[in-house]
Amino acid sequence: MSTGNTYDVVIIGSGLGGLCSAVILSKEGLKVCVLEKNRQLGGSLQIFSRDKVIFDTGIHYIGGLDEGQNLNRYFKYLGLMDKLRLKKLDEDGFDKISFYNDEQIYSHAQGYDNFIRVLAEKFPGEEKNIKRYCEKILEICSFFPLYNLEDGQKDLFTANFLEMDTKAFLKTVTSNEKLQNVLAGSNPLYAGEADKTPLYVHALVVNTYIESSYRCIDGGAQIAKHLSDTIKKQGGEIYNYSEARHFHFSGDQIKAVQLSDGRLIEGKKFISNCDLAKTLDMIGPGHIRQAYRSRISNLENSISAFILYIVLKKGSVPYFNHNLYHYDTDDVWDTLNYTEQNWPRGFALFSQYSSRNPDNADSMIMMGYMNYKDLEQWSETVHIIPNMENFRGAGYEEFKERKAQQMFDALYKRMPELKGKVESYYTSTPLTYRDYIGSRDGTLYGIAKDYRDPLKTFISPKTKVPNLFLTGQNLNLHGVLGVTVSSVVTCSELLGQQYLIKKIKDNS
Ligand SMILES: Cc1cc2nc3c(=O)[nH]c(=O)nc-3n(C[C@H](O)[C@H](O)[C@H](O)COP(=O)(O)OP(=O)(O)OC[C@H]3O[C@@H](n4cnc5c(N)ncnc54)[C@H](O)[C@@H]3O)c2cc1C
Numbered sequence: 001m002s003t004g005n006t007y008d009v010v011i012i013g014s015g016l017g018g019l020c021s022a023v024i025l026s027k028e029g030l031k032v033c034v035l036e037k038n039r040q041l042g043g044s045l046q047i048f049s050r051d052k053v054i055f056d057t058g059i060h061y062i063g064g065l066d067e068g069q070n071l072n073r074y075f076k077y078l079g080l081m082d083k084l085r086l087k088k089l090d091e092d093g094f095d096k097i098s099f100y101n102d103e104q105i106y107s108h109a110q111g112y113d114n115f116i117r118v119l120a121e122k123f124p125g126e127e128k129n130i131k132r133y134c135e136k137i138l139e140i141c142s143f144f145p146l147y148n149l150e151d152g153q154k155d156l157f158t159a160n161f162l163e164m165d166t167k168a169f170l171k172t173v174t175s176n177e178k179l180q181n182v183l184a185g186s187n188p189l190y191a192g193e194a195d196k197t198p199l200y201v202h203a204l205v206v207n208t209y210i211e212s213s214y215r216c217i218d219g220g221a222q223i224a225k226h227l228s229d230t231i232k233k234q235g236g237e238i239y240n241y242s243e244a245r246h247f248h249f250s251g252d253q254i255k256a257v258q259l260s261d262g263r264l265i266e267g268k269k270f271i272s273n274c275d276l277a278k279t280l281d282m283i284g285p286g287h288i289r290q291a292y293r294s295r296i297s298n299l300e301n302s303i304s305a306f307i308l309y310i311v312l313k314k315g316s317v318p319y320f321n322h323n324l325y326h327y328d329t330d331d332v333w334d335t336l337n338y339t340e341q342n343w344p345r346g347f348a349l350f351s352q353y354s355s356r357n358p359d360n361a362d363s364m365i366m367m368g369y370m371n372y373k374d375l376e377q378w379s380e381t382v383h384i385i386p387n388m389e390n391f392r393g394a395g396y397e398e399f400k401e402r403k404a405q406q407m408f409d410a411l412y413k414r415m416p417e418l419k420g421k422v423e424s425y426y427t428s429t430p431l432t433y434r435d436y437i438g439s440r441d442g443t444l445y446g447i448a449k450d451y452r453d454p455l456k457t458f459i460s461p462k463t464k465v466p467n468l469f470l471t472g473q474n475l476n477l478h479g480v481l482g483v484t485v486s487s488v489v490t491c492s493e494l495l496g497q498q499y500l501i502k503k504i505k506d507n508s
Helices: 016-027 070-077 112-122 127-141 166-173 177-183 199-211 221-233 276-283 290-297 372-378 394-414 430-437 479-495 497-506
Strands: 002-012 032-035 047-050 053-056 086-088 095-099 102-108 213-216 237-239 244-250 253-259 264-272 304-312 323-327 346-351 363-370 422-428 468-470
Touching: 002 016, 016 032, 016 221, 016 479, 032 221, 032 264, 053 363, 070 199, 070 479, 070 497, 095 177, 102 112, 102 199, 112 127, 112 177, 127 166, 127 177, 127 199, 166 177, 166 199, 199 479, 221 237, 244 264, 244 276, 276 290, 276 468, 304 394, 304 430, 346 394, 363 372, 363 394, 372 394, 372 430, 394 422, 468 479, 479 497
Parallel strands: 002 032, 002 264, 032 237, 095 323, 264 468
Antiparallel strands: 047 053, 086 213, 095 102, 244 253, 253 264, 304 363, 304 422, 323 346, 346 363
């Protein structure tokens, strides 16, 4: 059943990458259509509410939003900057890092001079090394032109840092092991792995937050709302409950995508914002070489997480304007290696900022790494409210409750003052993320980059099908900035990079 429309561009998935691409292309007069399998748009920008409290699912804070900074300029072009409701995190400590055996709390401050000053207070004698670290971060970022809203390409592929491991690099910065760990303390922002995560991933992520750090007031879904309003205003169409299943071809080109309810959506070009392997499944056999399919399908994803969503008793906990990364080990890189007994070996704790109750924390979100394989026995179950409400079983509920209690034990050990202040709590697992986002394994950030073979994990927006393109966190980099840049990379394939960058610069 065809809808009778032929779109210039059909975008599959309404994650940040899909929505930004749709804004850019519809602004240029192209007729776009966004297809989203869920009710709520936004992918990881989605929020949910329990006991009248809003929880973010995948955006806890955003960097680079001060005037003149990279994301600020991209967001101005996308029409977001004057609409977003934001709360700047503490200048002298947007991230706080702590360890089980150390009473000190180490702060990451905003602004490079401030970052150096605040850390040097805790590590007297290390100021020079911290400065050298910052210089390297800035040098690496300068190699990525689009990250800095510049056209052109530096000779990235010969850059020596591409094949540098983050943990190994930090050892060259200082012999002070605590400082090495503090510098890597926000490691859950990029699911960093020892002897794997390239230094450029660490650099691009930490730089954006050191530049400036903001929380979305009442959650990050506002980004999806404003982007989708703009798409519609520019003549684009967005359909939720529209799950893409497979492509129909005419010769070597895709002519339509078939949805799970049988509808056929025709287009001249297609952009997939979905899991890479699942995108290839939609192509079906015969249209791409097996070698390409195997290369993409065999790329490893970054780890997933178990998340505890805590509703606090009204007025019992003051709002805290920073994020906490706490470690139950001396080595922040070791938190991925856990056993049933010692899990979680570290956690990230975020407070939500609510406009209704700005002085108090209504809620907190606590995140600990978890492997998909821990949930394998329930992998055949699917649960997406409200269209697929399958009960995963009592065993799954018991597992979640056990993990929630382990989380609370870790939380109370670090912050005993929170005892008695929890009203209620909810949890999500890697299966929740798998089902809502449509990845294979609930991955936090998509394809895990690897310094040992950097080119293998660089995903091009072009595919072996001439009119199929990719966007989203699997390209370049994850996160709000990374994905926004990815959508520019993707749209550059359709509009021309020089042309698009000029437009963005002129409008930011
Ligand atoms: C727990 C967590 C915390 C995070 N915290 C932060 C943070 O604090 N700051 C930050 O900058 N970033 C953070 N991130 C990362 C950031 O949220 C993501 O990198 C980004 O939102 C991903 O955008 P995307 O375009 O790749 O789309 P995704 O969010 O991956 O969305 C893909 C969309 O495609 C849809 N889809 C999938 N298959 C189909 C299909 N067959 N048909 C139709 N639709 C389909 C999905 O339903 C989904 O809506 C976090 C991520 C997670 C998971």
